[in-house]
Amino acid sequence: MLQQKTNRKGAAGAVLGILALLLGVVLLENLSALIPGLPGVLQPTSQLFTVLKKGAVYALVVVSMNLLNGFTGLFSLGQAGFMLLGAYTYAIFTVPMDAKDQVYYLYGGSAVKFSLVDLFEGIFGTSGAGGGIALIFAVLTGLVLAGLVAALFAALIGLPVLRLKSDYLAIATLGFAEIIRAIFQWQTLGPITNGANMIKGFPTFADFNIKNSSGQVVLRLSTMVPFLVAAVCIALVVLLIRSSYGRAFKAIRDDEVAAEAMGISLFKHKMLSFVISSFFAGVGGGLFAMYVANAQAMVFTSTMTYEIMLIMVIGGIGSISGSVIGTFLYVACSEWWLRFLDAETYIGSFKVPLLRSGFRMVVFSVVIMIVVLFFSKGIMGEKELSWAMVRGFFQKLRPGKKAAPAEKKED
Amino acid sequence: MGEQTVLRMENVTMQFGGVVAVNDLSLEIPQGKIVALIGPNGAGKTTAFNCITGVYQPTNGRVEFMGKTMVCSHPTGKMKKSYLGSDRDKFQREPIMAPTPDHVAKLGIARTFQNIRLWKSMTVFENVLVAKHMRAKQNVFSAVTRLNAGEEERMRRETMELLEEQGLDQYADEIATSLPYGLQRRLEIARALATEPKLLLLDEPAAGMNPQETQALAEYIRQIRDKHDLTVFLIEHHMDLVMKISDYIYVIDFGSEIARGVPKNVQKNKRVIEAYLGVTENE
Known part of the structure; x- marks a missing residue:
């Protein structure tokens, strides 16, 4: 107990775990190329990889929201706004120079006469390994910029907004997100934001697939990239939460008055949490733009914030592993597992009733209601996934054996 | 006087x-x-x-x-x-x-409250540890990157010493609000003392x-x-x-x-x- 929770051994284990996960993802994506004749699920075009990519992107955003709502107790609904800022920042700075005229054709070219892609290609070259390194640098710089811009806006609006409490803070941040969305669709800003039209042509996940000279894909890395970025960012959030500052955040969540009386500056720590959360939401926004291969303001509605909040609630407010597990379950459910409900199905000549386009969302809503009813604290509650919990779960499955104490407490 | x-x-x-x-x-x-x-x-x-x-x-x-x-x-x-x-x-x-x-x-100036205000999701140990946050020499970057390991260790050691001194060390891992009333009061005083x-x-x-x-x-x-x-x-x-x-x-x-x-x-x-x-x- 005298030691910090993350000692050397734990840190090494975590790094190894992340590496194993990334390796697994790479293997999974390339399996169909190595072994022919695998089922369709493992083909690169399968929904599985869409789910994995979107899941990784959303997991980061949900974790960033959990840092604010679950660990600091600030009920903020601005996440989509910060994602929008991140997505646009990433898009604006990484569209290559020669693609700009085409993207911004309505406005006669872009006002931003600068592209990170061209900058780094100028340094490392465009072909072979040089081009790859240039791409990595351009994307990483773009994502960090995306986070920084979101964090900067958070710092600016945090000044007046963080004085508000609970519902009022939620309304103010929601308003901010809507205002940002309207501003980015404003025609006058067209040369920068392309108005209400989408920005595209910037590097996406697919650009990370390694191709040979004849243009065939040799090694698919498109799913690994969002996993890598999200894993690093989530690891940073975990490190923050387990540090002295994370404990101060929790103290503010549990009892503001006591926290302030013990010398924890409410404003400083709330601001810190808000800015850091927005930074990662911005990075998540950049990743989201890469995932959908375009940046368009009308996507980042309050519905998106609610979706993120819903995942956070399902996963468990105040649990990072819950957020991650919840995200993948949610995304898989909404994008993949329930797809069959949207297709008209015939068994012989009998048409299965109800199954038609849109029915998926009906079932999905019911599933969510059931989950919320039976797991009122979310899948994980406030606990984190640990080996003890996994062991306890399997012991519980076997009849006659008593569950480990860690599992007992959950009920 | x-x-x-x-x-x-x-x-x-x-x-x-x-x-x-x-x-x-x-x-x-x-x-x-x-x-x-x-x-x-x-x-x-x-x-x-x-x-x-x-x-x-x-x-x-x-x-x-x-x-x-x-x-x-x-x-x-x-x-x-x-x-x-x-x-x-x-x-x-x-x-x-x-x-x-x-x-x-x-x-x-440290204080306790008439109606006990402990941080309810935290253990006895953490309740006192958080009160050490104010006087720690660190910033958010050193804390995230664990460059403050020495400072963190000092905080943890001093917290444990304080708990031992107050006779609360045996409850260190208990959730603070699960303690009997008298001990909760004592813990609140220990937490106040942690702010030096x-x-x-x-x-x-x-x-x-x-x-x-x-x-x-x-x-x-x-x-x-x-x-x-x-x-x-x-x-x-x-x-x-x-x-x-x-x-x-x-x-x-x-x-x-x-x-x-x-x-x-x-x-x-x-x-x-x-x-x-x-x-x-x-x-």
Whole structure:
């Protein structure tokens, strides 16, 4: 107990775990190329990889929201706004120079006469390994910029907004997100934001697939990239939460008055949490733009914030592993597992009733209601996934054996 | 009182709307003493505490800590017209100083709460550890990258030492709010001590305790005073505790001071018996 929770051994284990996960993802994506004749699920075009990519992107955003709502107790609904800022920042700075005229054709070219892609290609070259390194640098710089811009806006609006409490803070941040969305669709800003039209042509996940000279894909890395970025960012959030500052955040969540009386500056720590959360939401926004291969303001509605909040609630407010597990379950459910409900199905000549386009969302809503009813604290509650919990779960499955104490407490 | 004065309240008045909760309260707390503030329910004792710790900005008056002005205020805005207290013009020319509670804590004033306010999701150990956060030399980058490992280790070691000293080490891993009431009070004091204060404000430390526990508490307060080189200012209802441990007592009723003095004299004071002791006997 005298030691910090993350000692050397734990840190090494975590790094190894992340590496194993990334390796697994790479293997999974390339399996169909190595072994022919695998089922369709493992083909690169399968929904599985869409789910994995979107899941990784959303997991980061949900974790960033959990840092604010679950660990600091600030009920903020601005996440989509910060994602929008991140997505646009990433898009604006990484569209290559020669693609700009085409993207911004309505406005006669872009006002931003600068592209990170061209900058780094100028340094490392465009072909072979040089081009790859240039791409990595351009994307990483773009994502960090995306986070920084979101964090900067958070710092600016945090000044007046963080004085508000609970519902009022939620309304103010929601308003901010809507205002940002309207501003980015404003025609006058067209040369920068392309108005209400989408920005595209910037590097996406697919650009990370390694191709040979004849243009065939040799090694698919498109799913690994969002996993890598999200894993690093989530690891940073975990490190923050387990540090002295994370404990101060929790103290503010549990009892503001006591926290302030013990010398924890409410404003400083709330601001810190808000800015850091927005930074990662911005990075998540950049990743989201890469995932959908375009940046368009009308996507980042309050519905998106609610979706993120819903995942956070399902996963468990105040649990990072819950957020991650919840995200993948949610995304898989909404994008993949329930797809069959949207297709008209015939068994012989009998048409299965109800199954038609849109029915998926009906079932999905019911599933969510059931989950919320039976797991009122979310899948994980406030606990984190640990080996003890996994062991306890399997012991519980076997009849006659008593569950480990860690599992007992959950009920 | 020849010793150095740790805290001095000068004509402090706190008015909420038309209600004067604390009226023209002046008091001095000398270094190393245990001073009590007593009075019947609703007399304004906790409000006086809140004026010191920055929870409220007093309507009028000044609070000095270690010889420096910490809080200073005079009626402004609407309050100029509706002010009912005295000494309206005394602080008119002085700049308003209203530090936030965390600032007051940094200066070296720690407090406990009348209704226990522990962080409920945290263990006993963590509750004390968080209070060490304020004085740690670190920033958010060193904390995330674990460059503050030495500082973190020091905080953890000192927390454990403090828990051992307070006899709470065996409960270190328990959730704070699962402890028995008396231990929760003790933990709140331990948490306050972790901020390394010069002055400790105790808001009804014996509330809800039985006579034996109260007895032990008196001894305990003396002990920590000596060990941590503290000055103690407390609000209390248990008269026997107050009479036993206080070096000096201030009595207030309806926000105004009605008596002051050493326990022997206060006990005999007619107004005190009328206003305070009489009420409790009837209950």
